[in-house]
Amino acid sequence: MKNQYPSLLLEKAVCEFAKLPGVGNKTAMRLVLHLLKQEQAAVEAFGNSIIQLKREVKYCKVCHNISDSDVCNICSNPKRDSAIVCVVQNIRDVMAIEATQQYNGLYHVLGGIISPMDGLGPKNLEIDSLIERVAQGDIKEVIFALSTTMEGDTTSFYISRRLKDYPVKLSVLSRGVSVGDELEYTDEITLGRSIINRMPYQINEL
Amino acid sequence: MKNQYPSLLLEKAVCEFAKLPGVGNKTAMRLVLHLLKQEQAAVEAFGNSIIQLKREVKYCKVCHNISDSDVCNICSNPKRDSAIVCVVQNIRDVMAIEATQQYNGLYHVLGGIISPMDGLGPKNLEIDSLIERVAQGDIKEVIFALSTTMEGDTTSFYISRRLKDYPVKLSVLSRGVSVGDELEYTDEITLGRSIINRMPYQINEL
Known part of the structure; x- marks a missing residue:
């Protein structure tokens, strides 16, 4: 043609x-x-x-989020809790968590997750810089907020192994039935895990 | 927020x-x-x-299609039949008709259709230049290939009135095109056949 x-x-x-x-x-x-x-x-x-x-464009030299300055607004905000770091895949995840207004710690943007199919290994991601941040000793907790996929779980697992000798608490986003979802439409794996990982019932948490 | x-x-x-x-x-x-x-x-x-x-960007000074030169490739092509002019709303419609490979005449791009709701009257469109082209006397047939909507029909009607004293045959795409559809989303076969089966323009058929 x-x-x-x-x-x-x-x-x-x-x-x-x-x-x-x-x-x-x-x-x-x-x-x-x-x-x-x-x-x-x-x-x-x-x-x-x-x-x-x-x-x-600049990337924050601490958390690797997009920034207009060398250190981003979140990392340089003295009101944020610098003892907690939330590990995310990309800056959209930072924005999604910020939009909840439920988190007051810092972030660490990996720039992706370990995915051999896409040729992404640990060396392509900001993992070494995360270990360095933890090694400085001020961080008490690292929260894994990665996709609930094979690649996300692999990345969390890899980082947890790299951090096992540091005195830092590791946590992960709670997984379970989405708020507002009907049970009958929840997929079996999510539902099964939410039974295994059931939480103490507290009225004010719901 | x-x-x-x-x-x-x-x-x-x-x-x-x-x-x-x-x-x-x-x-x-x-x-x-x-x-x-x-x-x-x-x-x-x-x-x-x-x-x-x-x-x-330039616009062909003859047909007002987008062009890299003063006269577009279609208007300057000696193999095309310069006695037939197909009146269309915009350049996407030219591309849609060209893609059918069923038409060998020239085009005239109005740049829109008469639509009082959008503040588009005859003076905002390339209608005067179409009349001038016809007045030069080389054009034997004008094909209306406008959207099969109220605005498209109004525009065809308006142009037909302007052309009524010229010895030019008026035709319109056969109504294989579904009423209410936009030209650019019509499948190629329907569009190609509607050019081949174009009908004499009569106001009461619309």
Whole structure:
């Protein structure tokens, strides 16, 4: 089939947008034509926002979260409890936990989880830097807040082995039936584990 | 709720992406973090592709399709039948009809359809330039290939009135296209047949 695009510039832009995850050629075309209808300044703002982010983005040298400065707002906040570190896969998880407003400790962003299928081993992740943070001695508790998948469990297990000689408490997000879920629609593994890991009944916890 | 983004640059980029149609904050975040993982050069290529398109895009001065030159590839192709002009709403419709490989005439891109609700009247569309093209006398047939909606029908009707004193045959896509459907989502076979089976334009058939 011959080239369907009336303009090489258009084709280039559509191809770039179609590289985005979950964006096919038709959606890419729709997005590009939408942008083309906007003002020149708006299009420049759009294009430059991502270029500027990529050029100037920094990662907190303590927790490796995205930051505008060398140490992020969370790590540098004296009101946060620096004795607790929550280990997460990526910055979206930081934002998800922050949105709950239930956690006042610090974070450590691994940048992924151990996944041999994707060629991601411990050396590709911020694990050594986590061990160093713990080795400094101020951290009392490490919370594993990784995906409840084989890869997430493997990563938690690997880190727990690396930390076994340090006097630090290890904990993991509680697993069980989601709040608001019907029991009959909960998957068998979750339900089975939630029976095994049943907790003391306390009215104010529910 | 306090600002959830760990970086102002990140927030800016996410806000820009979230302005795109059909893209919410979560999707915008996913897209931005995906781009952030790519190489510097790839991100620059992405951002610049849309900026360059907006800066340098041209529109064919004959049919108003997007083009890299003053006259587009279709209008300047001597193998195409310049006696037939297919009137479409936008360039996606040109691409959709081209993809059927059933049409060998030229196009005229209106840049929209008459839609008082959206503040689009005949003066906002490339209708005068269509009349001028017809007035030059080389065009024997005008095909209306607009959406089968109230607005599309109104636009066809309006143009047909403007053209009533010219010796030009008016036709319309055969109604194999489902009423209420947008052209760009019509399957190629239906769209191709509707061009081949185009019918004489008569107001009471609409």
